[in-house]
Amino acid sequence: MKLAGIELRRVRMPLVAPFRTSFGTQTDRDVLLLRAVTDEAEGWGECVAMDDPLYSSEYVEAVADVLRRFLVPALAAHAPADATAVAPALHPFKGHRMAKAALETAILDAELRAAGRPLSRELGAVHDRVPCGVSVGIMDSRAKLLDTVDGYLSEGYVRIKLKIEPGWDLAPVRAVRERFGDDVLLQVDANTAYTRADADLLAALDPFDLLLIEQPLDEEDIVGHADLSARVRTPICLDESITSARAAADAIRLGACRIVNIKPGRVGGYLEARRIHDLCAAHGVPVWCGGMLETGLGRAANVALAALPGFTLPGDTSASSRYFRTDLTEPFVLDEGHLAVPTGPGIGVDPLPEVLAEITTSIEWLPL
Numbered sequence: 439m440k441l442a443g444i445e446l447r448r449v450r451m452p453l454v455a456p457f458r459t460s461f462g463t464q465t466d467r468d469v470l471l472l473r474a475v476t477d478e479a480e481g482w483g484e485c486v487a488m489d490d491p492l493y494s495s496e497y498v499e500a501v502a503d504v505l506r507r508f509l510v511p512a513l514a515a516h517a518p519a520d521a522t523a524v525a526p527a528l529h530p531f532k533g534h535r536m537a538k539a540a541l542e543t544a545i546l547d548a549e550l551r552a553a554g555r556p557l558s559r560e561l562g563a564v565h566d567r568v569p570c571g572v573s574v575g576i577m578d579s580r581a582k583l584l585d586t587v588d589g590y591l592s593e594g595y596v597r598i599k600l601k602i603e604p605g606w607d608l609a610p611v612r613a614v615r616e617r618f619g620d621d622v623l624l625q626v627d628a629n630t631a632y633t634r635a636d637a638d639l640l641a642a643l644d645p646f647d648l649l650l651i652e653q654p655l656d657e658e659d660i661v662g663h664a665d666l667s668a669r670v671r672t673p674i675c676l677d678e679s680i681t682s683a684r685a686a687a688d689a690i691r692l693g694a695c696r697i698v699n700i701k702p703g704r705v706g707g708y709l710e711a712r713r714i715h716d717l718c719a720a721h722g723v724p725v726w727c728g729g730m731l732e733t734g735l736g737r738a739a740n741v742a743l744a745a746l747p748g749f750t751l752p753g754d755t756s757a758s759s760r761y762f763r764t765d766l767t768e769p770f771v772l773d774e775g776h777l778a779v780p781t782g783p784g785i786g787v788d789p790l791p792e793v794l795a796e797i798t799t800s801i802e803w804l805p806l
């Protein structure tokens with residue numbers, strides 16, 4: 439397969455409602471899409487970087503810059519024969535995992551479309567549908583929170599994740615438990631908002647029988663998470679800290695986490711995501727697929743990944759309507775709390791041309 443070039447396409451999609459986390463509130467998504475053009479097929483990669491470096495150090499403008507100046511020229515020099523050669527070609531450049539992930543994914547999608555192979559089969563999926571959780575932002579009131587959770591449970595979501603931060607943690611968790619009972623699968627996500635001094639506060643969540651507490655401490659504080667794991671009964675799950683299979687191995691060995699949230703964009707792509715899945719399975723560590731408010735393109739690939747055997751916890755693979763009134767692809771629709779794994783070649787979905795044209799804000803062609 440010969441790569442002719444990469445199209446960088448920025449699209450802007452409004453969210454159906456503001457989404458508030460411990461690091462800010464989002465009202466729309468400014469997404470960078472990559473389209474890999476080869477002599478045999480084209481492929482799509484969605485970059486999960488946000489507008490600003492608040493979830494991680496990457497942000498959309500920086501991704502476009504590093505692709506334009508370093509990563510795409512490196513591919514021109516190395517002429518990777520297939521997607522497995524992309525990461526080695528990009529290895530000299532430090533970090534920028536979200537940029538690398540989008541590039542590898544676009545090339546992997548093109549390769550698989552040319553071969554007529556679904557991404558799910560390529561990765562080792564064993565399910566044809568996956569159970570779906572939903573992420574609930576920080577709200578202005580407990581009443582609004584309970585109405586929102588009620589709506590999602592009515593839609594069929596099988597697991598609720600509450601965003602928390604200091605001042606919005608015990609009370610919303612208690613309110614959800616009191617209103618919906620102990621059987622609802624419930625977890626919380628702090629996005630690094632707490633410190634080691636908050637151990638007793640986080641331990642106060644133990645009576646609520648949560649599935650996990652996600653990323654309570656700073657992404658670099660692995661030892662802090664290990665100390666916390668010894669004081670808090672609820673399993674600690676890491677997200678921002680797990681940037682690679684090596685990072686996962688170290689965190690598990692140090693006892694910093696008992697569960698891992700795998701996000702392909704955070705770790706450099708779906709091939710590294712599979713390596714993390716395999717490593718966690720070898721250690722008996724459950725994994726689930728995180729989300730970054732992806733359009734249907736990234737959502738399709740995440741659902742394929744979530745169908746691997748080690749993904750034993752519902753992920754943030756919600757329906758398109760959780761975030762978008764109109765998705766970029768045919769919408770993902772919840773069916774009895776599950777999403778069907780795409781069966782077409784590659785990621786198995788395509789942008790709807792009229793939607794893509796409408797939401798595109800810029801196009802840039804990077805020839806090889």
Ligand SMILES: O=C(O)CCC(=O)N[C@@H](C(=O)O)c1ccccc1
Binds near residue numbers: 629
């Ligand atoms: O369902 C989704 O796609 C979003 C799930 C979610 O809560 N993502 C969080 C996270 O920290 O995991 C996030 C939100 C906004 C930006 C980055 C990350």
